Amino acid sequence: MAVDGFELNAFLPYRLNRAAEFVAVRFAAEYKARYQLTRPEWRTLAALGSSTHAMTATDVGTHSAMHKTKVSRAVSGLEERRWLKRSEDQDDRRLEHLELTKAGRTAYRELTNLASAYQAQLHDLIGVGGMKALSAGLEAIERAIDKAEKRPSRT
Amino acid sequence: MAVDGFELNAFLPYRLNRAAEFVAVRFAAEYKARYQLTRPEWRTLAALGSSTHAMTATDVGTHSAMHKTKVSRAVSGLEERRWLKRSEDQDDRRLEHLELTKAGRTAYRELTNLASAYQAQLHDLIGVGGMKALSAGLEAIERAIDKAEKRPSRT
DNA sequence: CTTTAATAGTTGCAATCGTAACTATCGATT
DNA sequence: AATCGATAGTTACGATTGCAACTATTAAAG
Numbered sequence: 460m461a462v463d464g465f466e467l468n469a470f471l472p473y474r475l476n477r478a479a480e481f482v483a484v485r486f487a488a489e490y491k492a493r494y495q496l497t498r499p500e501w502r503t504l505a506a507l508g509s510s511t512h513a514m515t516a517t518d519v520g521t522h523s524a525m526h527k528t529k530v531s532r533a534v535s536g537l538e539e540r541r542w543l544k545r546s547e548d549q550d551d552r553r554l555e556h557l558e559l560t561k562a563g564r565t566a567y568r569e570l571t572n573l574a575s576a577y578q579a580q581l582h583d584l585i586g587v588g589g590m591k592a593l594s595a596g597l598e599a600i601e602r603a604i605d606k607a608e609k610r611p612s613r614t
Numbered sequence: 615m616a617v618d619g620f621e622l623n624a625f626l627p628y629r630l631n632r633a634a635e636f637v638a639v640r641f642a643a644e645y646k647a648r649y650q651l652t653r654p655e656w657r658t659l660a661a662l663g664s665s666t667h668a669m670t671a672t673d674v675g676t677h678s679a680m681h682k683t684k685v686s687r688a689v690s691g692l693e694e695r696r697w698l699k700r701s702e703d704q705d706d707r708r709l710e711h712l713e714l715t716k717a718g719r720t721a722y723r724e725l726t727n728l729a730s731a732y733q734a735q736l737h738d739l740i741g742v743g744g745m746k747a748l749s750a751g752l753e754a755i756e757r758a759i760d761k762a763e764k765r766p767s768r769t
Numbered sequence: 770c771t772t773t774a775a776t777a778g779t780t781g782c783a784a785t786c787g788t789a790a791c792t793a794t795c796g797a798t799t
Numbered sequence: 800a801a802t803c804g805a806t807a808g809t810t811a812c813g814a815t816t817g818c819a820a821c822t823a824t825t826a827a828a829g
Contacts, residue, residue, distance in 0.1 A: 464730065465664075465726035465727075465729060465730055466664070467660050467661070467663075467664035468664070469733075469749070470660075470729055470733060471637055471733060471736050471748070472634070472637045472638045472641050472729075472732070473657065473660060473678070474752045474756070475630065475633055475634035475637055475638070475752070476634045476638055476657075476678075476679070477678060477679040477756075477759070478630055478634070478752055478755045478756070478759075479627070479630035479631045479633070479634035479635075480634075480679040480680075481679050481755065481759050481762075482626055482627045482630055482755070483627045483630070483631055486627050497815085499815095502628065502631075505622050505625075505628060506622070508622075509620075509621070509622035509623070515777075515778090516777070516778065517776085517777065517778085523628070523631075523632060524631070524632040524635040524636050524639075525635075526816080526817065526818095527777085527778070527779090528778090528779080528780085528816080528817065528818085529815090529816075529817085530778090531778060531779060531780090532779090532815090532816090534778095535779090551776095551777085551824075551825065552777095552823080552824060552825085553776065553777040553778070553823070553824050553825070554776095554777065554778090554824095555777080555778080571620035572620075574620060574625055574627075575619065575620055577627070578624075578625060578626060581626050584758040584761075584762075585751075585754040585755055585757075585758050586754060588750075588754065589750070589751055589753070589754025589755065589757075589758075590751075590754075591751075592747045592748075592750035592751035592754065593626070593747075593748070593750075593751025593752070593754065593755070594624070594751070595743075595744070595747035595748075595751070596740075596744055596745075596746075596747035596748025596749070596750070596751045596752070597629045597630070597633055597748070597751070598744070599740040599741060599743065599744025599745075599747065599748065600633045600636070600637070600740055600744065600748070601629070601632075601633070602740075602744075603739040603740050603744075604632070604633075604636050606739075607636075607739075652785085654785095654786095670807075670808090671807070671808065672806085672807065672808085681786080681787065682807085682808070682809090683786075683787065683788090683808090683809080683810085684785095684786075684787085685808090686808060686809060686810090687785085687786090687809095689808095690809090706794075706795065706806095706807085707793080707794060707795085707807095708793070708794050708795070708806065708807040708808070709794095709806095709807065709808090710807080710808080
């Protein structure tokens with residue numbers, strides 16, 4: 460269709476962004492309405508809530524692909540709500556370990572109910588096949604991300 | 615792994631956003647450095663450049679999943695560079711048809727070279743299988759988006 | 770040890786964003 | 800044809816963002 464060899468509809472960053480935005484907007488509207496949570500806050504809550512052990516802010520950033528200042532502010536926000544508490548690392552006092560409080564875990568559980576319901580809607584929308592393919596494709600990217608995180612890069 | 619039934623690593627909005635962000639950041643750095651282009655500007659340029667006919671601002675917005683104010687500003691930016699020209703619709707004067715100028719098409723061609731090179735890198739990074747799966751999955755979402763666009767929704 | 774480089778996290782500030790309100794125009798209803 | 804509701808696009812303004820610079824701390828190099 461294009462004169463030269465480039466096909467925008469096959470260009471991954473464009474397609475991914477479009478899909479991610481489409482899918483995120485509706486869900487964000489839900490938790491924003493119910494909890495006045497911002498996107499970075501939800502993503503931080505999710506990262507912490509899904510982890511069995513405490514994480515540092517940097518961990519949250521790499522796990523969610525968020526800029527460190529975004530994480531920093533989200534952490535402050537969640538702390539003000541008393542959904543999260545920080546604790547200094549004894550060996551390395553630059554680090555702070557982040558953990559959800561009881562209230563935070565409760566909120567997380569409620570949010571995951573919303574999330575599950577939304578995931579089910581998406582499932583209906585794109586079908587089992589689409590879901591499986593997407594999952595496999597995202598896994599491939601996630602492997603690449605992990606690989607890239609060993610050899611560092613500024614985010 | 616999670617206590618309840620929710621698995622963040624299987625939650626589509628989170629995964630998509632993460633992947634999209636990872637993939638977009640590196641590419642954005644390239645065209646920002648070479649052309650001082652913002653992301654919305656690149657996306658608008660891309661939408662127009664890949665289309666055979668003129669588009670309205672609304673078209674650009676739905677095609678790229680960008681908010682209309684973002685599109686509006688990106689259009690102004692591209693117009694100032696003289697990469698894009700507007701023309702009023704004769705039948706409906708609310709509409710303006712957007713087209714790239716010669717300079718705009720040239721820029722688009724240069725940008726698509728960058729894009730192709732980047733796409734090749736991604737291809738290497740995630741492999742043929744990952745690429746195919748991802749493509750199939752994204753297609754499923756894109757179909758869903760098109761469907762959703764018939765029955766409207768505020769973006 | 771002392772100096773230097775690297776890392777974790779925060780913050781000031783300018784740039785960007787999205788909501789809501791606005792202008793202008795069109796189509797439908799009466 | 801006057802009114803009302805919808806749509807295209809813009810803009811004012813408060814909120815959010817990311818860059819760069821900063822503090823504090825640790826690791827590495829000499």
